[in-house]
Amino acid sequence: MKVSPWFDRWRKWKSRAALLLLVGGCGLAVLPLFAILLHLIRQGASALDWAFFTQAQKPVGELGGGMGHAILGTLAQVGLASLLGIPLGLACGIYLSEFGARERQGAPGTRERFASPVRFALELLASTPSILVGVFVYGVIVVPMKKFSLMSGALALMLILLPLVARTSEELLRLIPQHLREAGLALGLPRWKVILSVVLRSAWPGVWAAILLAMARIAGETAPLVLTSFGNPSFSHAWDQPSASLPLQIYTYAISPFEEWHRMAWAGALTLVLTVLVLNAITRISGGSHERRRHD
Amino acid sequence: MKGDRIFLQILRGAALVSLLILAGFFLQLFSSAWPALKASGISFFTSTNWDPNQQAFGAGAFIYGTVVSSLLALVIAVPISVATALCLTDLFASRVAAMISFLVEMLAAIPSVVFGLWGVFVLSPLLRSTIQPFLAERFSWIPLFSGPPLGIGMMSAGIILAIMITPTLTALSRELFLAIPTLQREAALALGATRWEAIRVAVLKSATSGLWGAVVLAWGRALGETMAVTMVIGNRAQVSPSLFAPAQTLAAVLANEYAEATDDLHLSALAAVGFTLLLVSTLIHWGAKTWIKRRAQT
Amino acid sequence: MSVDVTTKIELETIGLQAYFGAVRAVHGVSLRVPRHQLTALIGPSGCGKSTFIRCLNRLHEETPGARAEGQVLLEGEDIYRRGVDPVLIRRRIGMVFQRPNPFPAMSIFENVASGLILAGVKDRRVLDPVVERSLKQAALWDEVKDQLKKPGTRLSGGQQQRLCIARALAVDPPVLLMDEPTSALDPISTARVEELLIDLKKSVTVVMVTHNMQQAARISDQTAFFLMGEMVESGATDAVFTNPKDSRTEQYITGRFG
Numbered sequence: 088m089k090v091s092p093w094f095d096r097w098r099k100w101k102s103r104a105a106l107l108l109l110v111g112g113c114g115l116a117v118l119p120l121f122a123i124l125l126h127l128i129r130q131g132a133s134a135l136d137w138a139f140f141t142q143a144q145k146p147v148g149e150l151g152g153g154m155g156h157a158i159l160g161t162l163a164q165v166g167l168a169s170l171l172g173i174p175l176g177l178a179c180g181i182y183l184s185e186f187g188a189r190e191r192q193g194a195p196g197t198r199e200r201f202a203s204p205v206r207f208a209l210e211l212l213a214s215t216p217s218i219l220v221g222v223f224v225y226g227v228i229v230v231p232m233k234k235f236s237l238m239s240g241a242l243a244l245m246l247i248l249l250p251l252v253a254r255t256s257e258e259l260l261r262l263i264p265q266h267l268r269e270a271g272l273a274l275g276l277p278r279w280k281v282i283l284s285v286v287l288r289s290a291w292p293g294v295w296a297a298i299l300l301a302m303a304r305i306a307g308e309t310a311p312l313v314l315t316s317f318g319n320p321s322f323s324h325a326w327d328q329p330s331a332s333l334p335l336q337i338y339t340y341a342i343s344p345f346e347e348w349h350r351m352a353w354a355g356a357l358t359l360v361l362t363v364l365v366l367n368a369i370t371r372i373s374g375g376s377h378e379r380r381r382h383d
Numbered sequence: 384m385k386g387d388r389i390f391l392q393i394l395r396g397a398a399l400v401s402l403l404i405l406a407g408f409f410l411q412l413f414s415s416a417w418p419a420l421k422a423s424g425i426s427f428f429t430s431t432n433w434d435p436n437q438q439a440f441g442a443g444a445f446i447y448g449t450v451v452s453s454l455l456a457l458v459i460a461v462p463i464s465v466a467t468a469l470c471l472t473d474l475f476a477s478r479v480a481a482m483i484s485f486l487v488e489m490l491a492a493i494p495s496v497v498f499g500l501w502g503v504f505v506l507s508p509l510l511r512s513t514i515q516p517f518l519a520e521r522f523s524w525i526p527l528f529s530g531p532p533l534g535i536g537m538m539s540a541g542i543i544l545a546i547m548i549t550p551t552l553t554a555l556s557r558e559l560f561l562a563i564p565t566l567q568r569e570a571a572l573a574l575g576a577t578r579w580e581a582i583r584v585a586v587l588k589s590a591t592s593g594l595w596g597a598v599v600l601a602w603g604r605a606l607g608e609t610m611a612v613t614m615v616i617g618n619r620a621q622v623s624p625s626l627f628a629p630a631q632t633l634a635a636v637l638a639n640e641y642a643e644a645t646d647d648l649h650l651s652a653l654a655a656v657g658f659t660l661l662l663v664s665t666l667i668h669w670g671a672k673t674w675i676k677r678r679a680q681t
Numbered sequence: 682m683s684v685d686v687t688t689k690i691e692l693e694t695i696g697l698q699a700y701f702g703a704v705r706a707v708h709g710v711s712l713r714v715p716r717h718q719l720t721a722l723i724g725p726s727g728c729g730k731s732t733f734i735r736c737l738n739r740l741h742e743e744t745p746g747a748r749a750e751g752q753v754l755l756e757g758e759d760i761y762r763r764g765v766d767p768v769l770i771r772r773r774i775g776m777v778f779q780r781p782n783p784f785p786a787m788s789i790f791e792n793v794a795s796g797l798i799l800a801g802v803k804d805r806r807v808l809d810p811v812v813e814r815s816l817k818q819a820a821l822w823d824e825v826k827d828q829l830k831k832p833g834t835r836l837s838g839g840q841q842q843r844l845c846i847a848r849a850l851a852v853d854p855p856v857l858l859m860d861e862p863t864s865a866l867d868p869i870s871t872a873r874v875e876e877l878l879i880d881l882k883k884s885v886t887v888v889m890v891t892h893n894m895q896q897a898a899r900i901s902d903q904t905a906f907f908l909m910g911e912m913v914e915s916g917a918t919d920a921v922f923t924n925p926k927d928s929r930t931e932q933y934i935t936g937r938f939g
Contacts, residue, residue: 094801095769102577109474112466113483116553119546120490123501130504178397186391205398208405214668215661216607218634219412222657225641226411235642246404253401279390307494310609310634314641334496338610341500349504356497367492371485476745566782570845572743574796575772575852584795588786 131357157336168244176252184260221311237330240316415654440652455541464552491550499614507534555597721897724907775849781841783833819847839870
């Protein structure tokens with residue numbers, strides 16, 4: 088077959104150019120990460136001092152102050168959300184994987200009628216924009232209580248945590264081979280014991296990594312907190328009072344017109360990103376290999 | 384066995400809670416939204432006049448802002464993500480690919496508010512001082528690039544959203560490309576295809592329909608993104624053809640006005656905005672999911 | 682070698698070595714492939730015969746970490762010489778793989794025409810007769826002539842493999858490499874492909890890897906036996922099967938290992 092050598096040369100160059108463009112695109116994809124990290128360090132590191140971690144917001148015009156109250160608020164809300172959301176999420180995950188087998192896969196356990204709607208509900212919750220979780224909690228908690236509160240913020244975060252934990256733990260438990268369950272049952276153990284001490288324990292490294300990642304994720308959530316825990320300039324962590332949190336405080340500082348507060352916002356963002364990234368990196372590098380990240 | 388029965392009951396209880404939450408979600412949002420929807424009727428979705436002081440509640444501008452900003456994000460993010468995914472599956476040595484995908488996943492872990500902060504203090508000033516004047520000078524005859532270069536606005540929001548959905552899109556496309564057998568690529572090479580042609584013929588062409596699913600999923604993500612958008616979009620309920628102009632999205636207006644709204648109708652109108660967002664994002668998510676599932680079966 | 686000396690040598694390897702990283706999979710193989718004959722490569726799995734055949738169109742090097750050394754002469758010209766574009770080589774040496782691999786998003790017509798379209802031929806007046814000729818050569822024309830617009834993946838496994846043969850033939854390559862082309866097919870489809878190969882070698886030089894010794898005996902003119910990356914023996918098929926020179930070849934064909 089005869090083809091003009093010019094055309095072949097053109098194809099060769101086209102191929103080179105296209106591959107170069109692909110690599111360029113890849114560069115563009117990772118560039119923002121470095122740009123953001125660079126700016127966080129350049130603008131934020133200087134404001135990171137002892138006071139930053141120990142003091143609360145100072146009134147406008149006064150120098151100094153910090154985000155200690157916000158860090159504490161985040162810890163309180165994430166802690167409370169995890170306390171409620173992790174057991175609930177794990178229970179849902181176990182329910183779905185051990186009692187709600189999908190027909191097409193090799194079915195461990197019996198099939199519960201509830202399973203499909205629950206799976207559906209969790210997937211919907213996971214795909215819902217997080218601000219709507221705030222709107223929901225605002226309607227069912229904040230309005231009846233007539234005030235913003237730490238508790239409502241924690242509940243909102245819990246609703247974001249729940250589907251994350253439930254869905255990853257279902258997937259991970261499903262990966263545990265059926266013969267392990269049968270081995271446990273053959274020993275005469277009751278089913279619940281087999282599930283908790285054989286199945287869950289075998290999957291635990293991955294489940295734990297997934298839980299940590301989910302906690303890292305809600306620690307950075309801002310949108311639902313605007314409508315629930317609202318923010319608070321001082322150290323106040325009563326469960327029924329408005330509460331500060333790190334992401335919310337970053338937002339407040341960032342949209343303010345004050346130079347000093349901008350500096351605080353950068354420092355807060357640096358703290359938040361470092362925490363989240365370190366958590367992510369650790370789980371991915373160590374136990375992370377168990378975990379197949381879902382993007383849906 | 385008694386223990387087993389109790390255990391199953393506990394699990395059922397937990398499962399029921401998640402069902403109730405979802406039901407509560409729709410019910411709560413709908414019942415709060417109903418007064419405003421009843422008062423405005425269809426004009427709630429078509430009118431672009433949103434003025435709480437005048438009791439005028441038309442969400443048209445938010446719908447416009449949501450659609451345009453997320454589409455702009457897709458226009459930017461799709462080529463970049465597909466290129467990155469191709470680099471990961473077809474070009475780079477496995478060690479380099481592992482490092483790049485690690486970095487991309489790290490980008491996914493950064494909280495929305497940090498993207499917003501970076502957008503406000505780095506991206507928007509850059510757009511205002513350099514990029515937008517450049518575009519305005521050369522392409523001002525295109526309505527997209529008309530008006531004063533403000534920095535804050537639709538373009539900022541689109542770019543920030545693009546950065547935020549790139550990790551999701553990259554991961555989804557990467558999975559699609561990985562699922563294509565090496566044999567397919569070799570078939571193209573053995574026919575005398577160049578490397579790019581092999582990628583185009585064997586990889587991109589086979590993955591096209593799956594890519595549509597991925598793009599729609601990412602679109603659903605972009606629609607609901609709140610904090611970063613509200614920080615950079617300018618928060619103004621207006622419909623302007625210019626990408627330089629401020630705008631507003633459904634999600635952003637919620638973050639902006641909800642906590643400060645006191646008037647009942649205003650609150651209800653905001654809930655209606657939320658309900659709209661819930662419907663749209665749910666429909667898009669399920670549409671994309673069914674599309675992907677159906678494709679997997681054939 | 683007991684090949685007729687008057688036959689022209691189409692393809693020749695001289696000291697061909699293939700590596701995966703530091704592992705050597707093919708150890709210095711020198712083989713002459715006569716024109717318009719069918720050369721079969723046999724040997725137990727993992728013996729390097731597939732790797733060897735993938736060096737003949739420079740496809741081996743597309744695997745990450747893989748490389749080849751030595752010479753492969755196509756009509757006397759070394760395809761591993763510096764500056765030779767593998768893309769041009771692959772257009773002259775077609776390949777059919779173990780599993781049928783039609784392009785899923787393309788119709789039957791597009792699949793067959795894909796090599797030509799890549800090479801810049803877009804004119805239907807050129808493509809139509811080539812597609813018809815190739816499908817006829819691959820003995821598929823009668824079965825698909827009324828459904829050329831259907832996706833290639835709708836065909837049965839055997840038809841798909843013949844579609845892939847048609848796709849390889851469309852660019853009119855003087856040499857056709859086949860890597861266990863019937864291993865994924867049922868016996869009836871296998872028989873059809875074998876018939877087709879006997880017909881095909883009148884006009885094309887075929888190098889075929891097979892793990893099926895009967896197949897090699899039935900349709901090949903020349904056979905080469907590979908073991909642990911080395912070519913133990915090669916020669917006219919009759920001679921190799923009835924009177925092997927090497928005891929390892931004899932053991933293999935009498936079924937004592939592999």
